[in-house]
Amino acid sequence: MDTNRRLGDIMTTNVITVHLTTTMDVVSDIFEKKNIHHLPVVEKDGTVVGMISKSDYYQLQDSFTLFKRAAAERINQAVFRSLLASEVMSKQVAVLNPDDSVLMAAGYFRENLFHAIPIVDENQRILGIVTTYDLLTYAFQGAAIAN
Numbered sequence: 001m002d003t004n005r006r007l008g009d010i011m012t013t014n015v016i017t018v019h020l021t022t023t024m025d026v027v028s029d030i031f032e033k034k035n036i037h038h039l040p041v042v043e044k045d046g047t048v049v050g051m052i053s054k055s056d057y058y059q060l061q062d063s064f065t066l067f068k069r070a071a072a073e074r075i076n077q078a079v080f081r082s083l084l085a086s087e088v089m090s091k092q093v094a095v096l097n098p099d100d101s102v103l104m105a106a107g108y109f110r111e112n113l114f115h116a117i118p119i120v121d122e123n124q125r126i127l128g129i130v131t132t133y134d135l136l137t138y139a140f141q142g143a144a145i146a147n
Helices: 024-033 054-060 067-084 103-112 132-139
Strands: 038-042 048-054 116-120 126-131
Touching: 024 038, 024 054, 024 067, 038 126, 048 054, 048 116, 054 067, 103 116, 103 132, 126 132
Parallel strands: none
Antiparallel strands: 038 048, 116 126
């Protein structure tokens, strides 16, 4: 594996994002329908200002009961309609640029326990995202994994 490989070469470019004023019911719908775990929060011009993880989303849910599932879903819907992404997002988001290396991203993941890093241009506008899954896929491309 070439640890000096550019993040721009391995990042996901078709990034689903939400805006500061997006309600959490929309975020909930995205997490339920898409196979993603991190949603960058952006301003209207695409500037990254936060991140919502699926863990953040799960912590908001009132669904830890087996017996009142319908009631929990009604509560979740009411709460999610009233919360904005800006109220839930993590505001301190590390970002990298496409010319940064795979090694640099691995260091960020390891030292900060991040699982996703938005890739931005010189104006902090989102270009892509790199996740720990992306790094693992890159590191083990072409490798036969035995059972």
